[in-house]
C-alpha cells in the first residue's frame with residue numbers, strides 16, 4: 013500500500029517537494045524536536061522498514077563517500093552532498109528508499125547509465141544529469157540503491173522564486189530553453205527515454221566545485237524524531253545550493269554566458285518503446301499534463317514536449333500555466349479554455365473520454381468562455397513576443413501528432429541567436 017501510495021504521489025506530483033530556500037544558509041545549528049523546517053522535510057513515516065535509511069552528517073557510505081550536508085529529498089529518496097577526501101571533489105548521493113529495488117518498473121540506474129554512455133559527444137549530453145558511481149547500501153531495514161551523480165545547485169523552480177516579483181531576464185530564459193531542449197533531444201533521440209516529469213523543479217543549475225566547498229562550511233540544522241517502529245531518527249535540514257547570480261548587466265546575454273542547466277530526476281521515466289510497462293498512465297504533474305495523458309489516449313515523447321511548453325511558459329512569466337493545486341479532473345477544461353477544442357480523433361482514442369465528453373463530442377462542462385496566453389505574454393513587452401508565442405504554441409499543440417519535436421524547436425527563430 014505504501015508503495016502504491018508513493019508511486020502514485022510521485023507520478024502525479026500530488027506531493028510537492030519543498031526544498032529549503034537559500035535563507036537556510038544563515039541559520040544556526042540546533043537540535044529541536046519540532047518546529048517549522050521539519051514540516052518541509054521527508055516525513056518520519058518514510059523511515060519505516062523498506063523505506064528511507066537514516067543518515068547522519070559525517071557518515072561514510074559506500075566505504076568512501078563522507079556525508080557533508082543534505083541537498084534535498086523526494087518521495088523515493090534523500091539526497092546528500094558527499095566528498096571522497098577533504099579537499100576532494102564533491103558529488104551528490106541519492107539514497108533511495110528500500111522498496112524501490114523491488115519495483116520492476118523503476119529503472120533510474122539504467123536510465124542514468126544510458127544517459128552517461130550513449131553518445132557523450134551529443135550536444136545534449138552535458139544537459140542531462142551525469143552518473144558517477146552507484147552501489148548498494150545494506151542498512152538495518154534493507155538494501156538501498158545509492159546513485160552518485162554530479163552535484164548541482166538549486167532547481168529552476170526555487171531559482172525563479174528568488175527573483176520575487178521580477179521576471180527572469182529574456183537572455184537567461186533563451187539560454188536555459190535551448191539547453192533544456194538539447195538535453196531532452198538527447199533523451200528522446202539518443203537514449204530512447206521519455207522523461208515524463210518535465211517541470212522547473214526537475215531542471216537544475218550547474219556550478220563549479222568551489223561553490224560546494226563554500227556551502228559545505230555552513231552550519232547544519234538537525235532534529236531528532238521517532239520512526240513508526242520507534243527508532244530514533246536524526247533528520248537534517250535540506251540546504252540546496254543557491255546559484256550565484258553573476259555580476260553585471262542582467263539583461264545582457266554575455267552576463268549569462270556561463271549558465272548551464274541539466275535535466276534531472278529520471279526516477280519515473282520510461283523507455284520510449286516500453287511505455288506499456290510504465291507503472292501508471294497518469295504521468296506528469298496535473299498542471300503540466302498533456303491532453304492525450306489526461307484523457308487516456310496513449311502517450312509518448314510528445315507528452316514531454318507539452319510539459320516543456322508549460323515549463324518555458326512558467327519561466328517566461330514567473331507563474332505556472334495552471335495553479336499547482338489544480339485537480340486532475342479540471343485540466344482538460346482549462347486546456348479547452350486556453351487552446352480550444354480537443355481534436356475529435358484524439359477524443360475518440362481516449363479511454364476516459366466518457367468522463368470529460370458527451371456523446372456528441374462536446375465537453376461535459378460546457379463553457380463558451382475562451383482566453384488566450386498571448387495577452388499575458390505580450391504584456392511582458394519583449395520585442396520578439398510574437399515569435400515567442402509562435403515558438404510556445406509549437407509545444408502547446410493539443411494534437412500530439414502535430415506537436416513539434418526537439419529538432420523543430422531548435423531550428424526556431426526565437427532561439428537563433430543563442431550559441432550554446
Ligand SMILES: Nc1ncnc2c1ncn2[C@@H]1O[C@H](COP(=O)(O)OP(=O)(O)OP(=O)(O)O)[C@@H](O)[C@H]1O
Pocket residue numbers: 022029031083084085086087088089090091104106141161162163164165167213252276277278279
Ligand atoms: N545531483 C543533485 N545535486 C543537487 N541536488 C540534487 C541532486 N539530485 C537531487 N537533488 C535534490 O534532491 C531532491 C530530490 O531528488 P529527486 O527529485 O531526484 O528525488 P525523487 O525521490 O525522485 O523525488 P521526486 O520524485 O519527488 O521528485 C531534488 O529536488 C533536489 O533538490
